[in-house]
Amino acid sequence: xxxxxxxGLAVLLVVxxxxxxxxxxxxxxxxxxGFAGGIGRLTALVEQHYERAEQLNRQxxxxxIDFQMELGSDPExxxxxxxxxxDRNARRAVLQALNEYAKAVQTSGGxxxxxxxxxxxxxxxxxISRISPENFxxxxxxxxxxxxxxLATVSGLSMxxxxxxxxxxxxxxxxxxxxxxxxxxxxxxxxLGSSQDESLECELGTIALMETPTLETLQLCRGGLRxxxxxxxxxxxxxxxxxxxxxxxxxxxxxxxxxxxxxxxLELEEAGRQQDEALRLAQxxxxxxxxTHGQMKAVLEEEGGNPALAGRGPVNGAGANAFLSLVxxxxxxxxxxxxxxxxxxxx
Amino acid sequence: MSETDxxxxxxxxxxxxxxxxxxxxxxxxxxxxxxxxxxxxxVYLEVQALQARAMTGTTDRYTALxxxxxxxxxxxxxxxxxAEEARKTDAMVGNLFKGLTFALGLL
Numbered sequence: 474x475x476x477x478x479x480x481g482l483a484v485l486l487v488v489x490x491x492x493x494x495x496x497x498x499x500x501x502x503x504x505x506x507g508f509a510g511g512i513g514r515l516t517a518l519v520e521q522h523y524e525r526a527e528q529l530n531r532q533x534x535x536x537x538i539d540f541q542m543e544l545g546s547d548p549e550x551x552x553x554x555x556x557x558x559x560d561r562n563a564r565r566a567v568l569q570a571l572n573e574y575a576k577a578v579q580t581s582g583g584x585x586x587x588x589x590x591x592x593x594x595x596x597x598x599x600x601i602s603r604i605s606p607e608n609f610x611x612x613x614x615x616x617x618x619x620x621x622x623x624l625a626t627v628s629g630l631s632m633x634x635x636x637x638x639x640x641x642x643x644x645x646x647x648x649x650x651x652x653x654x655x656x657x658x659x660x661x662x663x664x665l666g667s668s669q670d671e672s673l674e675c676e677l678g679t680i681a682l683m684e685t686p687t688l689e690t691l692q693l694c695r696g697g698l699r700x701x702x703x704x705x706x707x708x709x710x711x712x713x714x715x716x717x718x719x720x721x722x723x724x725x726x727x728x729x730x731x732x733x734x735x736x737x738x739l740e741l742e743e744a745g746r747q748q749d750e751a752l753r754l755a756q757x758x759x760x761x762x763x764x765t766h767g768q769m770k771a772v773l774e775e776e777g778g779n780p781a782l783a784g785r786g787p788v789n790g791a792g793a794n795a796f797l798s799l800v801x802x803x804x805x806x807x808x809x810x811x812x813x814x815x816x817x818x819x820x
Numbered sequence: 821m822s823e824t825d826x827x828x829x830x831x832x833x834x835x836x837x838x839x840x841x842x843x844x845x846x847x848x849x850x851x852x853x854x855x856x857x858x859x860x861x862x863v864y865l866e867v868q869a870l871q872a873r874a875m876t877g878t879t880d881r882y883t884a885l886x887x888x889x890x891x892x893x894x895x896x897x898x899x900x901x902x903a904e905e906a907r908k909t910d911a912m913v914g915n916l917f918k919g920l921t922f923a924l925g926l927l
Contacts, residue, residue, distance in 0.1 A: 530868070534861065537860065537864075540857060541857050541858055541861075544857070545854065548861065560872070697871075704864065711860060712857070718845045719846055
């Protein structure tokens, strides 16, 4: 059983009666804080990666167009985005739903007799109810039934955010919404995709989504944001190599530009590798998010059923700490890749 | 209209991207090189569109997604005609000829 103690502070303390210790109480709060903070940072990071892919796409297209013009051609000057407005909004909605859910869990921690305080946290969740399989290119890795199931479940996250009065305890909230957190996380992992072409090994329809897979056991096939990013970088590299190949060595001005072009090619090759690693780490952090939520749920279930078990498991911040640590690694890697990817053309 | 499915179309376009890379653009006439660069852009846009937008199914019939690819028949044909002539002396261009023929079959 939980009692919410609310003083003048916004922080809520969760007290487990029947033999619990003060450490356990603060542990639960720490876990929620860490979990929510990690999700906030991770969702911001993933959104940043979608935007970065768009920037790389624009950069590569612009460079190709510029070079064609230098050769005297008159190409169509358009740089269409990788993802349309609805597709971007669908992804933002999933990210926002996860973020708001985490904040709700954090600030509602363990109310008895009153519903979790979800509604105030919701700004505009209308987008998530409009999510459709058409907005995600997960089709290559999922069977159709699984895809529908996945997206229907993600849409269900919006239910958590409208304040279901039947859910009076945070434990019940975590138990009820764990499948949604899991599937929202998996949807994003799939959407980030893979840079490797594993399509020959893909066995559509055999992926057991109801079991919690690891990043290694997921069959991501090819595509998603990692694939889009990789192709944008390769396309830009291809244009830059063509610059070298078509360079008039007898032209002093062109010849002077050669070292800078070579430098940029090497830099961009490295940037592609670093960015792919950043996306892989973001996927790992998403998987850890699912695992951490599952641990929190499991411990609260145990404690709720048997007070003697209080304090077992990760309710001491360890689960959230591991999650936060992975988020930090993903952020570091992203910061490492950014200047290489977006450095101005100097050649 | 193409009778090819989405999965096959994607693999053909990815193969064509590689064939574009394998050609020594430095040896091409300036005008053909510029055409190649433009077709790279067009095929890139189509491949990204295929991968970024949800397909209705890898086994469903493919139809070109981007206006650029839909309107590229003339450019594809012009480069294929050049490749047909050039492949008599260059094996790599022979692959390009095949790739361009497949791409034309998608339209």
